[in-house]
Amino acid sequence: MSQYYLMQDAKRCIACRACEVVCKINKGLPKGPKPCEVVVVGPKFISGLPRAFFKFMPCFHCEKPWCIAACPTGAMQKRDDGIVYVDEALCVGCKACMSACPWGVPQWNAEKRKVAKCDYCMDRLDKGLLPACVTICVTKCLYFGKSDEIPSVRRERAARATAYFE
Amino acid sequence: MFPEQPFEGLVFALALALHKWQAVFVIHFCSENVEKRSEGEINMTKTVFSLCFMCTVRCPIKVEVENGQVKWIEGNPHVPGMQGSLCPRGVAAMALVNDPERIQGPMVRTGPRGSGEWKRVSWDEALNLVASKLQEIAKTYGGRSIVWGERTNLATHVNKTFMRLLGSPNHFTHDALCKGSVNTACRSLFGYTDPEIGIDYKNTKHIVLYGRNFFEALEVRPVNFLLQAMEEGAKLTYIDPRVTVTATKAHNYFMIRPGTDLAFNYALMHVIIKEKLYDVKFVERWVKGFQELEAFIQPYTPEWAEKETGIPAARIVALARELSQQKPSVIFHFGYRGASHPNEIYFRRSILMLNALMGSIEAKGGLFFKKGPKEAGGKPARKLTEQDGLPKVTEVRFDKVGTEVFPLPDPNHGVPQMLPFAILNEDPYPIKAAIFNRFDPLLSIPDRSLTERAFEKLDFIVTIDIQWSDTAWHSDVVLPESVFLERTDCVQQANGLKPQMFLRRQAVLPRYDTLPAPIIVKRLADRLGFSRFFPYETMEDLVKWQLEGTGFTLEDFDRKGFVAYTDKEIWWDRENGLKLKTPSSKIEFVSSLLENAGYPSFPPYEPVLPPPEGRYRLMVGRCAQHTHISTQNNLYLNELVPENVIWINRREAERLGINNGDFVEVSSSCGDVCLRAYVTDLIHPEAIFMLHGFGHTARFATRSFGKGAADAVLQENKSDNVGGSPALDDTLVRVRRAYRK
Numbered sequence: 001m002s003q004y005y006l007m008q009d010a011k012r013c014i015a016c017r018a019c020e021v022v023c024k025i026n027k028g029l030p031k032g033p034k035p036c037e038v039v040v041v042g043p044k045f046i047s048g049l050p051r052a053f054f055k056f057m058p059c060f061h062c063e064k065p066w067c068i069a070a071c072p073t074g075a076m077q078k079r080d081d082g083i084v085y086v087d088e089a090l091c092v093g094c095k096a097c098m099s100a101c102p103w104g105v106p107q108w109n110a111e112k113r114k115v116a117k118c119d120y121c122m123d124r125l126d127k128g129l130l131p132a133c134v135t136i137c138v139t140k141c142l143y144f145g146k147s148d149e150i151p152s153v154r155r156e157r158a159a160r161a162t163a164y165f166e
Numbered sequence: 167m168f169p170e171q172p173f174e175g176l177v178f179a180l181a182l183a184l185h186k187w188q189a190v191f192v193i194h195f196c197s198e199n200v201e202k203r204s205e206g207e208i209n210m211t212k213t214v215f216s217l218c219f220m221c222t223v224r225c226p227i228k229v230e231v232e233n234g235q236v237k238w239i240e241g242n243p244h245v246p247g248m249q250g251s252l253c254p255r256g257v258a259a260m261a262l263v264n265d266p267e268r269i270q271g272p273m274v275r276t277g278p279r280g281s282g283e284w285k286r287v288s289w290d291e292a293l294n295l296v297a298s299k300l301q302e303i304a305k306t307y308g309g310r311s312i313v314w315g316e317r318t319n320l321a322t323h324v325n326k327t328f329m330r331l332l333g334s335p336n337h338f339t340h341d342a343l344c345k346g347s348v349n350t351a352c353r354s355l356f357g358y359t360d361p362e363i364g365i366d367y368k369n370t371k372h373i374v375l376y377g378r379n380f381f382e383a384l385e386v387r388p389v390n391f392l393l394q395a396m397e398e399g400a401k402l403t404y405i406d407p408r409v410t411v412t413a414t415k416a417h418n419y420f421m422i423r424p425g426t427d428l429a430f431n432y433a434l435m436h437v438i439i440k441e442k443l444y445d446v447k448f449v450e451r452w453v454k455g456f457q458e459l460e461a462f463i464q465p466y467t468p469e470w471a472e473k474e475t476g477i478p479a480a481r482i483v484a485l486a487r488e489l490s491q492q493k494p495s496v497i498f499h500f501g502y503r504g505a506s507h508p509n510e511i512y513f514r515r516s517i518l519m520l521n522a523l524m525g526s527i528e529a530k531g532g533l534f535f536k537k538g539p540k541e542a543g544g545k546p547a548r549k550l551t552e553q554d555g556l557p558k559v560t561e562v563r564f565d566k567v568g569t570e571v572f573p574l575p576d577p578n579h580g581v582p583q584m585l586p587f588a589i590l591n592e593d594p595y596p597i598k599a600a601i602f603n604r605f606d607p608l609l610s611i612p613d614r615s616l617t618e619r620a621f622e623k624l625d626f627i628v629t630i631d632i633q634w635s636d637t638a639w640h641s642d643v644v645l646p647e648s649v650f651l652e653r654t655d656c657v658q659q660a661n662g663l664k665p666q667m668f669l670r671r672q673a674v675l676p677r678y679d680t681l682p683a684p685i686i687v688k689r690l691a692d693r694l695g696f697s698r699f700f701p702y703e704t705m706e707d708l709v710k711w712q713l714e715g716t717g718f719t720l721e722d723f724d725r726k727g728f729v730a731y732t733d734k735e736i737w738w739d740r741e742n743g744l745k746l747k748t749p750s751s752k753i754e755f756v757s758s759l760l761e762n763a764g765y766p767s768f769p770p771y772e773p774v775l776p777p778p779e780g781r782y783r784l785m786v787g788r789c790a791q792h793t794h795i796s797t798q799n800n801l802y803l804n805e806l807v808p809e810n811v812i813w814i815n816r817r818e819a820e821r822l823g824i825n826n827g828d829f830v831e832v833s834s835s836c837g838d839v840c841l842r843a844y845v846t847d848l849i850h851p852e853a854i855f856m857l858h859g860f861g862h863t864a865r866f867a868t869r870s871f872g873k874g875a876a877d878a879v880l881q882e883n884k885s886d887n888v889g890g891s892p893a894l895d896d897t898l899v900r901v902r903r904a905y906r907k
Binding site for chain 1: 238240241249250251252253254256257258260261381382384386389390393409411413414415416417419790791801802803805806847848
């Protein structure tokens with residue numbers, strides 16, 4: 001994994017798709033490619049109540065990315081901080097990364113005839129900003145930070161969820 | 167398989183802890199980059215605080231401009247509940263600015279109406295033409311023969327001033343189409359209109375939403391405030407014949423029979439009064455007509471309501487008890503759109519009365535009255551309509567609001583769905599010209615073919631809009647307005663617990679040959695000899711004129727995008743301080759407003775009969791990705807939701823031989839449309855549902871042209887004559903399989 005972690009609190013997500021729109025605008029993408037997407041599972045009735053799961057799907061920036069292994073030109077690359085990105089100048093549009101990625105992350109930009117993908121908005125990160133999706137998120141259900149800071153947060157959550165007072 | 171494990175256990179929010187974490191991260195990053203930033207091209211970039219206008223909510227925004235281009239928009243970080251957040255429509259404004267499908271300059275029709283034959287002309291030519299036509303029509307038929315219809319906006323006072331000078335009483339807004347009856351219901355009980363009443367989402371313990379699709383027809387701040395309350399344990403009860411995103415977040419969900427919400431409320435009142443679950447002290451102090459309600463409500467038992475609504479009596483009783491435990495921090499939401507049925511006003515009144523029974527009026531976590539500058543010892547911004555010497559127009563309005571036909575609807579907004587009747591029947595008098603400002607009657611007023619016939623009778627139609635609406639397409643002259651990022655606008659008087667003023671500021675120069683609407687109106691006024699009532703040349707002049715005497719200046723808005731009259735919340739004393747504006751100074755369950763106009767306060771409930779075999783009640787609504795009829799052609803929003811489909815219950819679809827995705831023909835007494843079916847268990851069998859806003863016919867808007875279908879084609883033009891709303895969900899339609907669109 002990269003040194004970052006983009007976490008979604010699905011309970012707060014309302015599937016408004018502001019993240020998808022801002023991502024595309026920030027990357028100047030045409031109709032079609034969605035580097036991130038909220039996939040809706042449901043709604044279905046669970047114990048009489050309608051319930052849906054809104055799953056935010058960006059790139060996971062794997063430790064050993066299938067996409068990099070598959071890329072024949074070296075266009076798919078990994079930065080020192082672990083961000084997996086595509087160097088458009090080297091992309092020949094072979095779509096090998098799209099076939100390789102188990103999560104369906106690399107997207108086809110039909111206008112440029114090249115691949116587009118989530119790079120955690122590294123241009124924004126390098127300017128001291130958060131990824132576009134995280135900044136804009138209507139309900140603040142997206143969180144971005146260093147991966148090694150996650151455990152303490154999860155521990156605090158778990159503690160709150162199981163707290164009892166004698 | 168998708169690895170769900172890493173995300174398990176993260177689902178339960180601890181927002182506070184996480185936000186702290188995020189803040190630390192940002193600060194860390196910022197400190198590293200300060201140097202780099204200050205060395206950057208600082209002269210070519212600027213930050214502008216403004217107000218979004220992708221819908222009418224007016225979310226405060228921060229716009230980053232680089233080399234004269236909008237590079238980034240986010241929610242104003244200084245405003246609680248925004249803090250960077252922006253909805254998909256707000257974000258998509260970045261695509262609106264540079265959209266070549268905007269109206270690029272003034273246009274004059276050269277072929278038949280709707281043929282799409284246009285001539286691009288100069289502003290002088292267009293304005294001279296409009297001014298001379300208006301003058302000619304006013305001279306021949308009187309000023310009253312000219313109508314102005316608009317989507318309420320910050321410059322409404324400018325347009326009203328113009329109409330008064332023309333000698334016409336006929337300024338109306340789209341408001342009544344959306345919520346005229348909510349407005350009237352609020353006045354009947356409190357003496358205040360619905361925009362004067364706020365909702366304290368942040369502190370609520372239980373909110374009840376009647377088809378108020380809170381998380382899709384969304385407002386950023388209320389969404390965040392309610393989510394915050396829910397994280398602290400607040401309950402959400404949602405009542406809707408259709409499962410929405412809001413339903414998926416609810417603690418109680420009721421798939422009610424369409425049109426029977428009033429029966430549900432009467433049963434709630436029955437239980438609340440019978441079991442004395444109400445706030446006795448509050449009701450005794452502030453309510454007029456409680457005994458009358460108590461007597462009226464006797465027959466409406468939960469068992470009676472079960473038969474009408476399909477909701478088990480026990481659940482209604484349980485809900486009443488559950489709600490009463492949290493009083494007064496409970497909200498029965500009085501609605502955003504309130505225009506569904508002919509008895510709309512009585513339904514909206516019942517919601518408001520439930521709030522009063524719970525004592526949740528001027529209460530933390532309930533409803534409150536919005537406080538204006540005067541409550542904080544300040545002065546509001548001036549409006550052009552307040553000028554001395556401006557003529558008053560006392561003639562009867564085209565919609566007869568204020569007469570015995572429509573005694574109660576708010577004359578500040580009118581009843582727009584009466585426009586086709588007024589034109590076609592020349593009743594109360596002939597209407598010859600119409601000016602529409604960002605309002606699209608062809609797609610908004612029910613019964614499109616009726617509205618089309620009325621248009622044919624008009625001598626002159628002018629549209630002031632940012633893009634090719636259907637109405638622009640059928641106009642004679644189109645005057646293009648600059649989009650909100652390209653213009654400064656009139657001051658927003660943001661009343662609330664803390665009265666404030668916000669300002670929409672120009673961020674970039676207009677991309678095309680467009681003008682702000684108040685400048686267009688001023689230039690028309692100059693040509694008609696009304697200059698003295700338009701004391702400005704630029705929008706900045708107008709804002710400065712508005713701010714005179716308030717103690718604030720234009721520059722005061724630079725730092726955060728708004729100014730505040732006070733930093734403390736103003737609450738009235740619930741014992742003795744409610745400044746109700748009804749004749750009795752009480753909350754009038756027995757309403758003098760209604761009864762003086764000859765309407766009962768408590769008419770007996772009229773049962774809603776199930777539709778005959780093969781017919782369905784048409785319901786319409788919104789999604790998070792579109793605003794009414796105005797965003798369907800946006801590059802990004804169009805990609806997300808390019809067309810509407812018709813929701814139909816699985817069991818009914820099977821009976822009709824309709825499969826998911828089939829083209830179906832939907833027909834009513836007014837017209838028929840063809841669109842794809844969405845076959846689902848998520849809707850009540852008596853209802854079918856479609857999104858509002860599709861079925862555009864303006865060819866220049868290529869992305870939305872011909873996509874989906876317009877609800878206005880199917881909806882019958884009928885109204886709640888007491889409250890003023892149209893009954894948009896009261897049309898019965900047939901559905902059958904179509905083999906080709």
